[in-house]
Amino acid sequence: MTVLVTGGAGYIGSHMVLALRDAGREVVVLDNLSTGFRWAVHPEAAFVEGDCGDEALLGKVIREHGVDAIVHFAGSIVVPDSVADPLGYYLNNTVRSRALIAAAVANGVPRFLFSSTAAVYGDAKESPIIEAAPLDPVSPYGTSKLMTEMMLRDTARAHPLKYVALRYFNVAGADPAGRSGQSSPRATHLIKVATQAALGERTHLDVFGTDYPTPDGTCLRDYIHVSDLARAHVLALDYLAAGGESTVFNCGYGRGYSVLEVIEAVKRVSGVDFPVNHVPRRAGDPAALVAGAGRIRETLGWKPEFDHLDTIVAHALAWERSLAARRQAAE
Numbered sequence: 001m002t003v004l005v006t007g008g009a010g011y012i013g014s015h016m017v018l019a020l021r022d023a024g025r026e027v028v029v030l031d032n033l034s035t036g037f038r039w040a041v042h043p044e045a046a047f048v049e050g051d052c053g054d055e056a057l058l059g060k061v062i063r064e065h066g067v068d069a070i071v072h073f074a075g076s077i078v079v080p081d082s083v084a085d086p087l088g089y090y091l092n093n094t095v096r097s098r099a100l101i102a103a104a105v106a107n108g109v110p111r112f113l114f115s116s117t118a119a120v121y122g123d124a125k126e127s128p129i130i131e132a133a134p135l136d137p138v139s140p141y142g143t144s145k146l147m148t149e150m151m152l153r154d155t156a157r158a159h160p161l162k163y164v165a166l167r168y169f170n171v172a173g174a175d176p177a178g179r180s181g182q183s184s185p186r187a188t189h190l191i192k193v194a195t196q197a198a199l200g201e202r203t204h205l206d207v208f209g210t211d212y213p214t215p216d217g218t219c220l221r222d223y224i225h226v227s228d229l230a231r232a233h234v235l236a237l238d239y240l241a242a243g244g245e246s247t248v249f250n251c252g253y254g255r256g257y258s259v260l261e262v263i264e265a266v267k268r269v270s271g272v273d274f275p276v277n278h279v280p281r282r283a284g285d286p287a288a289l290v291a292g293a294g295r296i297r298e299t300l301g302w303k304p305e306f307d308h309l310d311t312i313v314a315h316a317l318a319w320e321r322s323l324a325a326r327r328q329a330a331e
């Protein structure tokens with residue numbers, strides 16, 4: 001039987017395909033390559049270029065490959081873009097997810113994992129944030145993901161489909177063996193941008209806000225290594241296959257690092273003291289997002305392997321170096 005990975009040419013999806021192949025699973029990737037890369041797809045995975053909203057194509061792929069589980073990463077991910085183009089985000093993240101869920105039901109696929117986000121909590125009043133915390137997204141991105149969670153909840157009540165929604169906190173790092181990493185040139189994530197500054201690909205790094213109610217005045221985030229996250233998904237598939245009930249898991253380590261602590265780590269690991277400017281707050285950044293991470297450990301027996309900021313940074317830096325070498329070779 002085969003796992004269908006939508007968005008498997010993207011950052012997190014490509015690591016999921018590695019984890020599935022490492023576990024000996026058959027995989028078919030469906031990706032429209034809007035932000036992903038064909039070269040990022042594992043050579044042993046089947047690849048279909050197409051849209052996860054194309055129900056006819058999905059039915060064909062599910063039947064031809066004998067798909068018995070869907071892991072749904074495909075989507076649009078930039079929070080400020082979702083504020084500027086809400087309908088585009090509701091189309092790509094919500095409407096197309098509906099088509100994928102419908103194809104799963106129509107073709108009798110019994111298991112479904114969904115990439116959700118800590119953005120569903122909005123400006124959380126508590127820290128750490130547990131799964132039962134109020135859901136009140138402050139961006140169309142967060143709302144588009146929460147609506148998909150709700151569609152899954154209601155569909156699983158009406159049909160023989162079981163699902164797990166995984167709410168990721170801040171995903172970072174790269175495959176320890178150097179097989180994949182975050183490759184998008186438009187990435188805005190702190191660790192990615194800081195490694196680019198360390199390698200001289202950016203002149204400096206801006207710190208967005210130093211007046212937050214946190215110990216050093218900068219935002220706290222829970223950074224989770226992408227390979228630990230991928231392994232959590234493999235365990236979630238096993239959980240559903242063993243008869244586990246539909247549920248939601250926070251994905252984080254339960255510890256927050258400030259922006260300044262992350263920058264120090266990148267400087268320490270790279271040995272480069274790049275320029276850092278303190279600038280005003282960026283719109284929409286909550287002061288602290290730290291996962292209450294007990295449920296996933298207890299239910300899945302998930303034990304992170306890379307719960308160490310310097311390790312996450314070292315892997316991200318190694319991948320950034322390999323991207324630079326790839327670019328040089330292409331010139």
Ligand SMILES: NC(=O)c1ccc[n+]([C@@H]2O[C@H](COP(=O)([O-])OP(=O)(O)OC[C@H]3O[C@@H](n4cnc5c(N)ncnc54)[C@H](O)[C@@H]3O)[C@@H](O)[C@H]2O)c1
Nearest residue numbers: 007009010011012032033034035036051052074075115171
């Ligand atoms: N990166 C993070 O920190 C983070 C945090 C929380 C949640 N997530 C979620 O994880 C998932 C993967 O994120 P990522 O960081 O790997 O992003 P990414 O942009 O690298 O990957 C998304 C992939 O989906 C593909 N895609 C987009 N729309 C598609 C469509 N309609 N049909 C088929 N393919 C399509 C893209 O080409 C790309 O390969 C997303 O759903 C995102 O919302 C990411």
Ligand SMILES: O=c1ccn([C@@H]2O[C@H](COP(=O)(O)OP(=O)(O)O[C@H]3O[C@H](CO)[C@H](O)[C@H](O)[C@H]3O)[C@@H](O)[C@H]2O)c(=O)[nH]1
Nearest residue numbers: 117118119169170188189190193206207208219259285289
């Ligand atoms: O150049 C930068 C980039 C980021 N930051 C700061 O670093 C922190 C982390 O920012 P990221 O952009 O790396 O990540 P976010 O916390 O904004 O968001 C990420 O995690 C969220 C959940 O926690 C959502 O899932 C979202 O999709 C995903 O991009 C924030 O305080 C941000 O202001 C800077 O100071 N300078």
